[in-house]
Structure formats: structure tokens, C-alpha cells
Amino acid sequence: MTLLDARGLSGGYGGADIIRGVDLTVTEGRCVAVLGPNGAGKSTLLRLLAGILPASSGVVELCGRPLAGWRRRDIARAIGFVPQTVSFAFPLTVAEVVQQGRAPHLGPWRPPAPRDHAAVAAAIARVGLDGRETTPVERLSGGERQLVLLARALASEPRLLLLDEPATALDVRHQLDLVAILGRLASDGAGVVLVVHDWNLALRIAGRLVVLQEGRVRAAGSPTEVLRPELFRAVFGVDVDLVPRPGGAPFVVARQRSSGGDEFPPTS
Amino acid sequence: MRRAADVVLIAVLLAAAAAALLAGGPALSAREALAALAGNGSPEARTIVLGLRLPRLALGLEVGAALALAGAALQALLSNPLADPFLLGISGGGAAAATAAFAALPASALGLVPATAMAGSALATGLVWWMARGPLGPSSTRMILAGVAVNAAASAVILTILSLAPSPRLPGALAVTMGSLASASAPAVAWLTPYVLIPAFVLLLHGRDLGLLATGEESAAGLGVEVATVRRRVFLAAAALCGGAVAFAGVIGFVGLVVPHLCRMVWGHATRRLLPRTMVAGAALMVLGDLVARRALAPVELPVGVVTAVLGVPFFVALLRRSP
Numbered sequence: 001m002t003l004l005d006a007r008g009l010s011g012g013y014g015g016a017d018i019i020r021g022v023d024l025t026v027t028e029g030r031c032v033a034v035l036g037p038n039g040a041g042k043s044t045l046l047r048l049l050a051g052i053l054p055a056s057s058g059v060v061e062l063c064g065r066p067l068a069g070w071r072r073r074d075i076a077r078a079i080g081f082v083p084q085t086v087s088f089a090f091p092l093t094v095a096e097v098v099q100q101g102r103a104p105h106l107g108p109w110r111p112p113a114p115r116d117h118a119a120v121a122a123a124i125a126r127v128g129l130d131g132r133e134t135t136p137v138e139r140l141s142g143g144e145r146q147l148v149l150l151a152r153a154l155a156s157e158p159r160l161l162l163l164d165e166p167a168t169a170l171d172v173r174h175q176l177d178l179v180a181i182l183g184r185l186a187s188d189g190a191g192v193v194l195v196v197h198d199w200n201l202a203l204r205i206a207g208r209l210v211v212l213q214e215g216r217v218r219a220a221g222s223p224t225e226v227l228r229p230e231l232f233r234a235v236f237g238v239d240v241d242l243v244p245r246p247g248g249a250p251f252v253v254a255r256q257r258s259s260g261g262d263e264f265p266p267t268s
Numbered sequence: 269m270r271r272a273a274d275v276v277l278i279a280v281l282l283a284a285a286a287a288a289l290l291a292g293g294p295a296l297s298a299r300e301a302l303a304a305l306a307g308n309g310s311p312e313a314r315t316i317v318l319g320l321r322l323p324r325l326a327l328g329l330e331v332g333a334a335l336a337l338a339g340a341a342l343q344a345l346l347s348n349p350l351a352d353p354f355l356l357g358i359s360g361g362g363a364a365a366a367t368a369a370f371a372a373l374p375a376s377a378l379g380l381v382p383a384t385a386m387a388g389s390a391l392a393t394g395l396v397w398w399m400a401r402g403p404l405g406p407s408s409t410r411m412i413l414a415g416v417a418v419n420a421a422a423s424a425v426i427l428t429i430l431s432l433a434p435s436p437r438l439p440g441a442l443a444v445t446m447g448s449l450a451s452a453s454a455p456a457v458a459w460l461t462p463y464v465l466i467p468a469f470v471l472l473l474h475g476r477d478l479g480l481l482a483t484g485e486e487s488a489a490g491l492g493v494e495v496a497t498v499r500r501r502v503f504l505a506a507a508a509l510c511g512g513a514v515a516f517a518g519v520i521g522f523v524g525l526v527v528p529h530l531c532r533m534v535w536g537h538a539t540r541r542l543l544p545r546t547m548v549a550g551a552a553l554m555v556l557g558d559l560v561a562r563r564a565l566a567p568v569e570l571p572v573g574v575v576t577a578v579l580g581v582p583f584f585v586a587l588l589r590r591s592p
């Protein structure tokens with residue numbers, strides 16, 4: 001079943017489009033990685049997909065219905081959004097932050113029920129922060145804070161998870177944990193879209209890659225369709241080695257800045 | 269622990285209210301005041317307790333609850349622990365308008381001062397909102413900067429009026445800038461009540477949303493908050509609370525800034541849980557502060573804002589030192 005379907009999606013800030021005519025589909029159990037150079041519009045695309053930023057043209061359908069017809073709270077029940085960073089004005093504890101993930105399921109007056117507490121505890125355990133529930137988030141490392149934000153999104157038990165560079169501050173072990181968590185979510189039927197800079201991480205997690213350049217889709221498809229050295233030269237201006245790996249997608253090793261941009265035909 | 273703190277808070281509020289009614293001044297003993305409350309006693313005693321102390325108590329409860337609640341809401345809305353009702357220029361606008369009214373209106377029209385103060389607060393709110401609007405909508409930083417600018421302009425207006433006002437009018441104008449519950453009356457309490465109850469309902473309704481907004485607008489939107497709608501409602505509700513408080517009690521600082529922090533140290537940072545406790549704590553601190561303001565240097569009455577600061581700061585420092 002298609003969870004999220006964006007067609008001809010454009011949008012940006014202050015009337016200027018950053019994303020231009022993007023198509024993207026996420027089905028149940030599918031993990032899509034969005035890659036591209038700095039300033040390509042990856043985070044903006046994620047905000048448009050989550051309905052946080054209104055589209056200037058095109059349409060995003062969530063579970064077959066246009067996003068514009070959804071209430072914000074209902075979107076938040078269906079989509080778990082993990083921003084890059086969150087500023088904590090007050091020293092909330094790990095448990096208090098993760099409990100925020102249950103907000104879309106609670107009305108303005110209803111306190112959390114045992115069902116909500118169980119979801120929060122499960123989410124904290126899933127990211128390996130059990131035992132740290134009462135620790136103020138300001139005392140956590142950058143990587144641990146990213147895990148708290150992931151747990152907050154997991155606590156809402158979403159059908160679709162949108163993550164904006166969730167691994168930038170994670171060490172190798174926690175990156176592997178992230179791969180396992182997202183893999184398990186996908187095998188449980190959830191959809192995942194993650195913005196990521198690390199190609200090798202993307203290849204471990206995602207079955208489909210979308211490469212953005214200046215707000216447009218430059219390449220999209222399976223790793224074997226997308227992974228071509230000329231794409232890296234044209235989009236990133238680097239020469240790469242694609243090192244074969246038995247039983248999986250190759251490793252991407254950046255070798256040097258390339259001397260000139262290659263022509264690379266757009267794919268979809 | 270939190271339940272015990274709730275009980276202590278209610279007990280403090282009731283004790284403060286009882287003290288304000290029974291020990292409000294040397295003119296009456298507590299026994300006489302109690303008799304007057306029950307409808308007995310001398311006509312003078314009934315006048316003092318029912319006509320003066322009871323409205324003053326009610327005004328103190330309303331103003332304290334309004335300022336503390338507005339402070340807690342604005343701190344969350346602007347993701348800024350230093351935000352308070354006065355930072356945004358709302359009280360400055362109200363105080364400037366009230367000072368101008370005291371200086372300019374004929375004595376027979378001084379009943380219009382509260383209405384003028386509310387109009388000034390509303391004007392300042394609109395001005396801050398207009399100045400804070402950027403290409404991406406009003407941002408927290410722009411809003412605070414706009415508040416600082418409006419406050420500076422209001423201070424200039426107040427100082428100019430105080431320099432030029434004829435001397436018989438100065439005490440009234442000065443009272444606005446110092447803050448006092450001395451003008452309490454039954455009609456004042458009745459006027460202020462909807463300015464407290466309706467905005468308070470709006471803020472309590474959005475308590476959970478405010479907690480999410482304190483983590484940033486993108487984060488809150490991702491968790492289901494209609495950011496633009498909630499921000500507009502909360503800002504207007506906080507403005508109404510501050511405008512009402514300034515209109516009937518003048519400028520009383522400290523309560524809106526510190527009471528929310530005192531409550532956070534006891535009840536944690538979850539805004540939905542915090543807001544109602546902040547209202548009760550603000551009301552209790554204001555009533556206690558007013559009682560001390562009346563009795564400490566009697567017959568001279570201190571500005572209540574001075575006393576709320578003197579009462580609150582030691583608590584604040586102690587809790588700050590104790591908190592992990």
C-alpha cells in the first residue's frame with residue numbers, strides 16, 4: 001500500500017521555491033534515502049512531505065488523501081518527524097521529551113494513560129536509553145540527543161517515519177543500531193524517508209535512493225540504478241570508487257574533487 | 269512528592285487569603301473581622317472587611333494568577349526562559365496610557381483610567397505583533413526585540429508625562445508605574461474577571477501545545493501543533509491577562525518572571541502540569557506580597573512589586589541552589 005505519494009511537489013520559503021517538481025512515493029515496508037549536496041533542498045523536501053511547510057504547487061497524498069485535507073494532529077499520528085536538532089529552552093528529562101511523542105494521541109486535557117506510558121517506555125528501550133529516563137537532555141551528548149528525538153518519534157507509533165540527518169552525531173555502534181531500528185520498522189510495515197549525507201549508511205538502510213540537486217530530482221531508483229560514478233561527478237563534483245561488497249551494494253569511497261562536471265541524464 | 273507540593277500550595281493560598289481578610293490592618297482584630305465576614309459585627313467592620321479587604325484580596329488573586337500564567341505561557345511560546353509579560357511591551361503600553369490618563373483627564377473622568385490602560389496594552393500588543401512580522405511570519409526573536417522597543421518608547425512617554433504633569437496628578441500617575449492593589453473595588457474585580465478567566469481558559473487549553481512549542485516551531489508542528497493558530501491565540505491571551513493586570517493594579521514586575529520558574533523547580537517542566545500551578549502560586553505570592561506591603565511599614569504602604577520581589581527572591585535562590 002502507498003503511504004505517501006508526492007507528485008510535482010514544489011515549495012520553499014517566502015514565495016521562493018527551493019523544491020521544484022519533485023515526485024516521490026513511499027510504500028509500506030519501504031525505506032527511501034534522500035541524498036544530495038548541501039543546499040540541494042533535502043530538509044525542505046522533508047518539511048513539505050510532513051506538511052510542516054505548505055506546498056506552492058503539486059500534491060502530497062498521505063494514505064491516499066491529500067495532505068491539505070488532514071488535521072495537523074492526525075498527520076502527526078501517521079507521520080513521525082525527526083528534525084535535525086531541537087532547541088530545549090527548559091531542561092526536560094529524557095522521559096519528558098519522549099512523552100511529547102504521545103501528544104498527537106492525547107486531547108488538550110487528557111493525561112497520559114498506561115497505554116501511553118508503555119509506548120514511551122518501549123521507545124526509550126528501543127533506542128537503548130532505558131535507565132536514563134530521568135536524565136536531563138541537556139546533559140546528553142549530541143548523538144544521545146538524536147536518539148531521544150528518534151525515540152520521541154517512535155513513541156507516537158507512526159506508519160511513516162521522516163528523519164532529517166538522524167546519524168550525523170552517532171558513533172559507529174549507534175549508526176548500526178539506527179540501521180537495525182529502521183530495518184525492523186520497515187519489516188513491521190512502516191515507511192521510512194531519511195535525509196542523509198553518508199552514502200554507505202544510506203545503502204545499508206534504504207532500498208531506494210533519491211538524489212536531489214538544486215531542488216530537483218537528479219536521479220532516483222534502486223542502488224544499482226543510481227550508483228554511477230558520473231552521477232557523483234555531475235552532482236557532487238567528486239570522483240568516487242565503488243568498491244564491490246559481497247552480497248550487497250558497493251562501498252562508496254570519495255577519492256578526489258573531479259576536474260570537470262560530466263553530463264548525467266536525469267532518471268526517475 | 270508532587271501531590272504533597274500541591275497540598276502545600278493550596279494551604280499557602282488559603283492561609284494567605286485568610287491572613288489578608290483577618291489581619292489586613294490594625295483597625296480590626298481578627299475576631300471582629302471574622303464576625304464581619306459572617307455578616308455580624310459593626311457596620312464599620314463590615315465596610316472594612318467586605319468593602320475593602322475582600323475586593324483587594326480578590327484583585328490580588330486575579331492579578332497574581334494573571335501575571336504568573338501569562339509569564340509561564342510566554343516563556344514557552346517564545347522558547348525563552350527570560351520572557352515575561354513586561355518584556356513584550358504590553359505592560360509598558362498600558363502604563364503609558366494610564367499615566368497619560370491620570371495626567372490629562374479631569375478628576376470626574378478618572379474612572380476611565382483602567383479602560384485607557386487596557387487600550388494602551390492592546391495598542392502595544394498590536395504594535396509588537398506588527399513589528400515582529402517577518403517574511404516567515406512573526407519570529408520569537410523579532411517579537412522580543414519589538415517588545416524591547418515598545419517598552420523603551422513607553423518609558424519615554426511615561427517619564428515625559430511625569431515631568432510635565434501638574435503636581436496634584438502625580439501620585440495617581442506614579443502609582444501606575446509602581447504597582448498597587450490599593451484601588452481595588454468590587455466593580456474593578458468584576459471588570460477584571462473576564463479578562464482573567466477567558467484568557468486563562470485559552471492558555472490551559474493549549475498547555476500541551478505550549479510545551480511542544482518550547483522545543484521550537486518545526487518540532488511542535490511535527491508533533492501536531494497548529495503553530496500559527498496557537499501562537500496567535502496564546503499571544504493575545506497573554507496580552508489580555510497583562511493588560512487587565514496593569515489596568516487595575518499598575519506595573520507589578522517579578523511575578524510573571526519568577527513564579528513560573530519557582531513552579532518548574534517543584535513540578536518539573538511539563539507545561540500542561542505547570543500552568544494551573546503557576547496560576548495558584550502567582551495568586552498566593554501576590555496576596556502575601558500585598559499583605560506585607562500594607563503592614564510592614566504601616567501606615568506607609570510599599571509598592572507591592574517591591575515586596576513580591578523581596579519575598580520571591582530568597583525562595584528562588586534557595587530552590588536554584590537545591591535543584592540538580
